[in-house]
Amino acid sequence: MEMRIIRAGMLTTVQDLGRRGHRAAGVPLSGAMDAIALRVANLLVGNPENAAGLEFTLVGPELEFSTDTIVAVGGGDFGALPRWQPVRVPAGERVKFGPARSGCRGYLAVAGGLAVAPALGSCSTYLRATLGGFQGRALRDGDVLPVLDVVREVMGHWHIDERILPAYSPAPLVRVLRGAQADEFDDTLRDANFKVSPQSDRMGVRLSGPPLTRHDATELVSAVVVPGTIQVPPDGQPIVLMADAQTIGGYPQLAHVIDVDRPLVAQLRPGDAVRFREVTLAEAHEVLLARERTLAILHEGLAEKLR
Amino acid sequence: MTLFPLGDSAIVVTLASGLDESALPRVRALVAALEHDRPVGVVEIVPAFATVTVFYDAAHGAGFEPLCRAIEDCAARAEATLVSHESPLIEIPVCYGGAFGPDLAEVATRSGLPAERVIALHSGANYLVHAVGFTLGFAYLGGLPEKIHVPRRATPRTSVPAGSVGIGGAQTGVYPLSTPGGWNLIGRTPLALFDAAQAEPARLGVGDRVRFRAINPEEFAAWK
Numbered sequence: 001m002e003m004r005i006i007r008a009g010m011l012t013t014v015q016d017l018g019r020r021g022h023r024a025a026g027v028p029l030s031g032a033m034d035a036i037a038l039r040v041a042n043l044l045v046g047n048p049e050n051a052a053g054l055e056f057t058l059v060g061p062e063l064e065f066s067t068d069t070i071v072a073v074g075g076g077d078f079g080a081l082p083r084w085q086p087v088r089v090p091a092g093e094r095v096k097f098g099p100a101r102s103g104c105r106g107y108l109a110v111a112g113g114l115a116v117a118p119a120l121g122s123c124s125t126y127l128r129a130t131l132g133g134f135q136g137r138a139l140r141d142g143d144v145l146p147v148l149d150v151v152r153e154v155m156g157h158w159h160i161d162e163r164i165l166p167a168y169s170p171a172p173l174v175r176v177l178r179g180a181q182a183d184e185f186d187d188t189l190r191d192a193n194f195k196v197s198p199q200s201d202r203m204g205v206r207l208s209g210p211p212l213t214r215h216d217a218t219e220l221v222s223a224v225v226v227p228g229t230i231q232v233p234p235d236g237q238p239i240v241l242m243a244d245a246q247t248i249g250g251y252p253q254l255a256h257v258i259d260v261d262r263p264l265v266a267q268l269r270p271g272d273a274v275r276f277r278e279v280t281l282a283e284a285h286e287v288l289l290a291r292e293r294t295l296a297i298l299h300e301g302l303a304e305k306l307r
Numbered sequence: 308m309t310l311f312p313l314g315d316s317a318i319v320v321t322l323a324s325g326l327d328e329s330a331l332p333r334v335r336a337l338v339a340a341l342e343h344d345r346p347v348g349v350v351e352i353v354p355a356f357a358t359v360t361v362f363y364d365a366a367h368g369a370g371f372e373p374l375c376r377a378i379e380d381c382a383a384r385a386e387a388t389l390v391s392h393e394s395p396l397i398e399i400p401v402c403y404g405g406a407f408g409p410d411l412a413e414v415a416t417r418s419g420l421p422a423e424r425v426i427a428l429h430s431g432a433n434y435l436v437h438a439v440g441f442t443l444g445f446a447y448l449g450g451l452p453e454k455i456h457v458p459r460r461a462t463p464r465t466s467v468p469a470g471s472v473g474i475g476g477a478q479t480g481v482y483p484l485s486t487p488g489g490w491n492l493i494g495r496t497p498l499a500l501f502d503a504a505q506a507e508p509a510r511l512g513v514g515d516r517v518r519f520r521a522i523n524p525e526e527f528a529a530w531k
Contacts, residue, residue, distance in 0.1 A: 248440030
């Protein structure tokens with residue numbers, strides 16, 4: 001089965017949950033910026049959570065399938081199809097996503113999953129190194145992507161409880177953990193409102209606000225960073241590192257966005273506002289375990305609704 | 308040794324401060340001990356400079372405190388069994404100067420040495436890999452002779468050819484892929500330092516010893 005891209009949209013890439021196990025070789029995680037949206041969309045069509053789907057940005061693609069199929073859309077609202085539920089798409093019917101009405105990134109899971117060849121164990125696209133995904137690049141008009149053939153059927157009419165999803169907002173309160181250099185800053189993130197800069201991308205969401213000053217001037221040795229790390233370059237404007245973040249960074253680390261709240265950052269668009277609140281590691285792990293339990297229940301519940 | 312959380316999914320184990328090259332054998336020993344006896348929930352182990360970062364899956368059985376204790380146990384075992392075995396030596400052939408090293412003359416001028424002397428110093432030194440990161444397979448090398456420490460270019464190049472060998476301050480290294488870069492380019496290697504088709508995609512790893520060997524353009528062209 002095939003998916004044909006009629007119009008690619010602004011930045012549409014193939015993503016799964018990322019490339020693990022190669023950080024020691026300098027290979028970034030990559031994968032869906034809003035991993036929860038892709039995981040839920042995959043579960044809704046009966047795929048493994050890690051199946052390859054599409055991530056689109058600000059303006060969605062227009063596409064069609066060569067045979068009848070079942071898809072699910074998650075993340076930001078790009079119109080065309082209802083979100084967070086399996087939808088049957090007949091062969092040849094055009095699905096035309098538009099500009100994002102809310103959020104920044106949309107996810108499309110297709111029953112069976114996109115059948116691109118994995119690179120270093122993952123189908124996610126890492127654009128900077130032309131690695132993985134579809135020929136290592138963003139999709140273009142006219143691309144044809146293979147989809148794994150499966151027979152799948154949705155039983156009855158139902159919808160999921162959307163309270164299990166992240167509390168997406170154009171002005172979220174994001175929970176953070178202290179970074180290694182938190183003590184070296186005069187101000188904390190707590191005191192300020194930040195705006196999302198247009199220079200943001202899959203590598204990092206750049207924020208602008210009152211400059212954060214580091215009173216300790218000692219030069220730092222570069223250190224390991226992770227998606228979620230908030231680095232502060234000399235200009236005092238913080239950067240939240242995201243999916244395509246490099247593995248080692250040289251700037252002071254003020255804080256880290258907790259795993260559970262990273263989807264909130266992934267869905268911010270230029271001009272949106274964001275505030276931060278510090279939590280303990282125990283709290284971060286507690287909400288992470290709660291989210292994983294919820295997803296496990298969803299997975300089990302869907303087993304009898306998809307065949 | 309200190310342990311500090313890196314967000315909610317990793318722990319940074321710091322074995323020494325700063326760029327202490329003498330810590331690299333201990334870094335390698337701790338990585339080996341952790342790989343050999345992987346504590347429950349550990350998903351990835353990343354050495355860099357004098358640190359080892361341990362990634363864990365908090366959603367599947369790894370609590371922070373028990374994991375810290377397991378890492379400390381591993382570190383104690385690693386210290387007790389630390390033997391100074393030679394790390395691998397990797398030789399990197401480099402065609403210095405000309406189109407391959409457009410900044411060689413500039414480096415020579417800035418360091419007050421003839422170009423041949425810059426090449427002799429660069430290819431005569433022993434280097435150690437302190438970390439791999441920044442881009443895929445990029446190795447931070449320590450051991451550049453002080454006489455050829457030259458500051459980065461004022462304006463970085465938007466694209467540096469893959470294989471370029473550069474000097475940036477006290478560091479030297481090879482750009483495995485074509486990327487933007489601000490280092491002074493003194494040569495280029497035909498050796499592929501990153502290959503996504505390999506199970507171990509990066510040729511260099513933390514603690515490896517590195518030497519550069521000067522080759523001529525014919526050898527470069529004939530390299531396979």
